[in-house]
Amino acid sequence: MVQPSSGARREADGPGAVPAELTRFIGRRREQSLAREALERSRLVTLIGLGGVGKTRLALELATRARDDFDEVRFARLADVLEPALLGYTLNTALGVREQSARWQLDTVVEFLGDRRVLLVLDNCEHLVEPIASLVDSLLRACPGLSVLTTSRQVLGLDGEAVVRVPPLSVASDGSASAESEAMSLFLDRASSAVPGLVVTPDEQEQIRELCRLLDGIPLAIELAAVRLRLLPLGELVTRTADRFHLLTQGSRTAPARHQSLRASIDGTYELCSPRERQLWSRLSVFSGGFSLEAAETVAGDATRDSILELVSGLVDKSIITRVMQAGEPRYAMLETIRQYGAERLDADELAELDRRHREWFAALAARADDGWSGPAQVEWLDRLRWDYPNLRVALQSCLADDPRRGMRLVASIENFWLASGFLSEARLWLDTLLAADASATTDRGRALRLSSWLAVLQNDHATVPQMLEEAGRIADEVGDGALATYVVQTWGLLAMFQGDLATSIDRLESAVAGFAELGHLTGQLHSLFELGIAYGFAGDIERAVHWQRRCQDLAGTVGESWWSSFSLWAYGIDKWRQGDIDGAESLERASLRAKRALDDRLGVGVCLEAMSWIAAANGESTRAGRLMGAAETVLRQVGMPIEASRSMLTYHQETQETLRLHDRRAEAAYAEGAAWDMDTAIGFALGEVSGNTEPYDVPLTRREMEVASLVAAGLTNRSIAAQLFISVRTVEKHVDHILGKLDLANRVQLAALIGRAADGP
Template sequence: MAGASDTTRPGQIHGVPAEVTSFVGRRHEVAEVKRLLSVSRLVTLTGVGGVGKTRLAVRVGTLVHRAFPDGVWLIELAALNSPDLLVPAVCEALRICDRSVRPPLQVLIDHLEDAQALLILDNCEHLVGECAVLAEALLRACPRLRILATSRQALGIVSEQTLSVPSLPVTGHAVAGSHSGVAAGDAVRLFAERAEAVVPGFALTEDNRETVVRICRRLDGLPLGIELAAVRLRVLSVQQLLARLDDRFRLLTSGSRAVLPRHQTLRALIDWSYGLCTEPERLLWERVSVFSGGLDLEAAESVCAGDGIAREDVLDLVIGLVDKSVLVREEHAETVRYRLLETIRQYGRERLIASDGEARVQRRHRDYYRDLVARADREWFGPDQVSWFHRLRLEHGNIRAALDYCLSTPEEIDTGLDTASGLLFYWIAADLLHEGRRWFEKLLVADSGSPAARAAALCVHARLAVLQSDFAAAEPILEEARTLGRDEPLVLAQCQYVAGLAALIRRDLTRAGALLEDALARHRGLGHDRGVANTLMYVATAYSLLGRSDEAVALFDECLRLCEPRQDRWFRSYTLSVLGIEVWREGDLKRATELEQQAIRLKQPFDDRIGMALCVEVLAWIAADEGDPERAARLVGALREIWREVGGPPYVYLTRYREQCERAIRDRLGGPRFDALFEEGCGFSSAETTAYALREGEVQVTPVTPDQRSLSPLTHRETEVARLIAKGMSNKEIAAALVVAQRTAEGHVERILRKLGFSSRAQIAAWVAELSEEASDPDPGGRSGHR
C-alpha cells in the first residue's frame, strides 16, 4: 500500500476525530474484538443504535494500530445516500488519487493488494448489501487486509465473525467493604463521569448510588441514553430524574412491569429530550437533520432560519442543543462545526418528514450549497483559494446531498449542472475526477436543462475525461459542448482549451500549440483572467516542448505576473514547476532547483501529490546533472509509491527525460547501488519526501540489506510474472504457463510496470537480472547509508 500519501508514520489511525469525552469500560468487549481480529479478517460489531458500536471500533483501532504498518483507516458511511458512492468514499478516505479510467474498485484493490491495514467501515446498515460485496472483494484480493465493520445487522458473508455489542453493565463484581457489597458497573461510572461534566463536584456517594443504579437500569445501560439523561442534572436532582424517567416509561408500558425493549427505551429518552426543547430548538433539530457530515454556524443560519426561527436566534439555539447533547461540537483548523449523532439525526429527519417540512428545508439546503459552490468558483483565483479548498473538503457530504436533490427533482437539473460545473477545480485539486464524471453522467442523462448549462457542463465533463487520458470518451462530449455552446463565447474558449490540453497530453505538440493559442486569444478577448492564466501555463508548456524557449519563458513569466497579485497558489505552482523544467533544460540548475522548491511549498496546502511528484522528479533530474546521483536515486525511489497511487506517471510527454535520467543514474552508480538507494527513497513518508526535496532538516535513511531488497515491491505472483518476462515470454505465454486468463496476465504486467516505475518489458528483464546477480554476490559493495 502506498504510504507516501500520508504525512505521518506508518501504523497511524486516520480520519478519527479526537475523543472529546472519556472512554468508559468495555474491557471485555475490547479484548474480544482484538481476539476476533486475530483469528478473522472480517469482524462486524452489531447492536442497536446508541449502544456504542462506533466508539468501541475506534477504540480498538487506536489500540491495535501498531499491528498495521499500512494504517488503520476510519471510513464513515452514515452520510452516504447512494450505493455507488461507497467505493469512492473508501478511496477518498484512503487518500487514493488515481487519475486513470480504471474502475474505482480495481483501483482500491490494487492500492490495498499488499497492505497490512485495518479498515473500519462505520454505519453499514443502510448499505449492508453493498458493504458485504465490497468486503468480500477486498478480502479475496488483499490477503493481509482486515476489516472491522459496525452495523445494526451482520454483513452476512462467509468467514465473518460478529460481536453483538451489549449495553453497559449497571453493576460490577462484589466488593468487600462497600455499603452495598456491589461495585458500580460501567453504566454507573459513565453516568457519574458525564454528570460531573455538567454539574462540577458531582460524585457517586452512598446516598445517591442506588438512585443512579436505578436510572441506569431504566435506561438499559445504553451509553447514548445515559449521556442524554446525565445532561438533565443541570436542572434536576438524580431523584427527580429517576421519577421523570419512571413516569415516561410507565406511559409506554401501560404500567406493565415487563422490561421495555431497548430501542423503545432509547426512543422514549430521545422523545423526552425533544419534548424538553423549546419549540425553536425542536425546529432547529429537525432542520439540521438534512445536513450530511455536519455543518457550521453560517450554514445553520442560512438553511434553518425562518418559519419560526429568527436568524439572530440561531446561535443561541445551537448552544442550547449542544448543551442538551443533541448537537456535537467539533473543532476544525479555522472553524467550529456541529453534527448530530446518527440515531439523533434519524429521529430529527422523521420529525421533519412528519411535519411536511422536508422538501422545503432540502431546497434551502440545496440553495445554500449551490451558492457556496458559486462563491468558491468565483473566488478560486484569488487569496482565499486554499481556504475554499479546505471548506469544500469539509462540505463534501453536503455537496453530494445537494447534487442528489437536484438529480431527484427534474426541474432542478440546471442547478445540478451549474453546481457540478462550478466544482471544476475542486474535482481536480481533490483528485475526485471519477466522482465528478459520475455526477455529470447522471445529470446529463436527463432531457431537461438549458442548452447553456448543458454546454458548460459537457465542457467540464470532457476536461475531467482528458485529465484521465480517456480521450475516446472526451471527444464526442466536447463536440456536443461546441454544438450546444455555439452562442456561448466562454464555453467555446474552454472547449478549445480542453482540446489543446488533450493534444498536449497525447504529444501532438503542433496541434496543441495552435489550439491553446486560440483558447488564449478567446479568453483574453473575454477578459477572463482565470482562463488566461490557466491557458498561458499550457501554451508555454507546448512552446517549451517544441523548443521555442524564449517564447515559452515569456509566457511563463506573464502567467506568474497575472497570478502573483491575486495570491493564487494552484496555477503558480504548476507554472513554476514547468518553468523549472525549461530552466533546467537551459542549464541553470540553481534557479531550476529554486523554482521547483517554490512550487512544492505552494502545493503543500492542497496535498497535491501528482503536482508534488512532478517537482520531485525534476529535482531528481537536476541532482543527476549536478553530479549527485545518490540524491537523484533516492528521489526517484520516493516517486515510486506516488506513481503506484495515481496509476503511473501522468505526464507522458516527459517520458524521455524520465528514462534518460534513470539510465544516467544507473550508469553512474551501477545497478546494485542504484537499487539500494532507490529502496531507501521508497521508504520515505510523504513528509520525508518533501523535506528531502526541500533540503529542510535531515531525513533518517535506513540502509537496505540485500535480503530486504530481494523481496522487492512485488507480490509473489508478480515476481513469478517478472521472471517469465525476463525469459522473453509474451503475455499469452505467461497466461498459459500460470494457467490464468490472458487478461489477468496483462493486469499483472501493468501492475509490475507501475510498481517499479518502468515503461517497458526490457526494463523489467534488466531489473530481474540485476536482482539475480545481486543474490549471487556474497558481498555487494557500496551499501552505506546517507543522512
C-alpha cells in the same frame, strides 16, 4: 457539632464511597491531564459531554487517583434523583451526614464538612441543573476545603466553574497500530471479556477500526458492540451498524437504564432539550459532516437569525453539536450517531424541503467559490470546500434525484477542488451520472462536458474526449457562450499536448489565450498562459516557454492568485532544468512545492515531486532521485493521473529511470522507500526538512513489520508481542520470519542489533 460517623476518612465501601469498577479503564490521558489541572486551579470542575461518552467512568478514575490529595473523596449518583427536594438527602447519604431535624438543613452539611478537604463527585447533573447549581454554589461559598467534580450533559453555569469537555475516544488512521486508537483498545478489551480466547487477525483489525469509526468512538456504543460479538461475526457486526439503534441494545444488567442501549442514552439528552431545540436538532441532521452558522440559519431555520444562534448555543451547551474553528471561522459538527437520531424525527415533507434548501445552499456556495477563485482567497476557498466536502456529496446526490442541471453547475464550479483533493475519478463519476440524467443542450451541460473532457485527458482516457468536446462546442455556439467556446478550444489544445502533437497544441492554446483576454476572463487566461508555456517547453522552444510563464506569473501577481501561478513555477523549473540550470530549476520547484503544500494540492505536489526527481538524477543524486520518483508515483496514482497520460512527461520519466539504472543499483530500493511515504513525508524530504530512511538496510519494512521488529529489539517474546498488538502468536511468528528474510538475518539477536544501530542514526 455534627461529626463523621466513623473517623475522618469514611469506609471504602460505604454509601458514598467511590465505587470500584470491574473493567479496565482505557485511554483518556489528555482528558485526565486537563481535569487534574482544572482541579488544581478551581474548586468546581464539570466534565461535560454526550450521553454514553464516558464522563462517569472518567470521573471515577479521577476520584480514585485524587484520594491522596484530599481528606475524603465522596461520590453521589444523581441520575435517579428526579425531585429537587431529594437532593439534600442524597448528599447526606453520600457524605455520611446524620440529619437530626425533620427537614434537610444546609447548615448541617456545612457544619459537618467544616474545614476538611473533601472532593465531592456529583454524577449526572443535567436533569436538575438549576437546583444542583444552587446547592453547589452555597456549599462552595460556605466550605473552603470543599472541591466539587460534576458530570453533566450541560454546564452548571457558576462563577469559577472549570469545564472539561469529554469527547468520543480517538480512532487512529488506517494502518496505524491498535494501541494508537483508544476506541480500538476499548473494543478489544471488552471483546476479549465477552468472547474469551478471542484472536484477531490483521484484516479484522481494520474491520474493528472501521467499526469504531462508524460508531463515532462513543464508548457506550463500542462496549455494546463488543458484547454483540457473542452472537455476530465481526464483518456482519460492521455491516449492521447502519441500524445502530436496534443493534446496540442489551447492555450489562447492572448498568443504569440509560446505559442499557444506545438509544436510551441519547433519549436522555433529547429529553433535556426544549421543543425548538429538538426541532433544530432534527433539521440539522440534513447536514453531513458539519455546517456553518450561516448555513444552519438558511437551511434549517424558519425564524430570525438571532433565535437560531440561541438554539445552536443551547445544543452546544448540551454537547449535541460541537464548535470547531475551520477555514478561519467557527463551524459546528455533529456525530453521525447523533445525526441519525435526529433524522429519524423528520417527516417526509419536511425532509424534502430541507433537501431542497440544502442543495441550493451548497450550489450557491460552489458558485461563490468559482467567482472568487482567481484572487488571494484560494487557500481559504479550498479549506472551506474540503470541510464541506461531505455536504457537497449530499447536495450532488439530491441534485441527481431532483435537479441534474444544478448538479452539473455545482461540479463545474469547483473544478480545481477536485484536482487539488485528488478526486478526479469521483468528479468524472458525478459528471457522467448527471449528464445521463439530463441531455438538454444547456450551458450547464456544456460546462460539464468540457470539464469531463479535461479530466479525461489528465487520466489518459483520450478516446472519450473528442465526442464530448464536439458536443460542448455545439452547445457553446447554440447558446452563445463565449467563455465555454474558448474553454473548449483550450481543452483541444491540452489533448493535443498530452498526445504529443505540440504544433496543434500551441495553435489552439494561443487562440485560447487571446479569447480569454478579449473576454476579460482571468481564470481562463491564467490557465491557458500556463498551458501554452508548457507546450512551448515540451516543443523545445525554451525562450517562448519562459516568456509565457513569466506572463502567467505577472498576471497572477496583480491579483494575488496562487493556483495557476504555482503550476507556472513548476513548468518554469522544468525549463530551467532543460537549460542545464540545476540550481535554478531546484529553486523554482521548491517554490512551487511550498505553494502546493499551502493549497494542499495533491496533483500539484505529485508533478512537483516528479520534476524534482528528474533534477536530482541530472545532478547525480541517484538515491534522492529514486525516493522522489517513488513518492511522485504514489501521489499521482492516488490522485488518478498516471504519468503515461502525458507523452512528453512520460519521456522525461523514462529517461530518468534509465539514468538511475545505469548509475546506482540502490535506486530501486530508494524508489520503494519513497513510494511507501505519505504525502507530508515526501514533501518534507523534497524540501530538505526531513531526511530519508536512516536504517542500515535497503529493503523497506511495512509499518506492521517495523512495529514487530521494534518490539523484538526491545526484548519481547512472540507471545508478549502478540498480546501487545492484539494479534495471534502465529501471526507474530510469520512477521518475524518475513523480517529476517527481507533483511537477510539469521536470528533475533542480529535483528535487535540492526534496529539499535538504526535508532542511533546514520
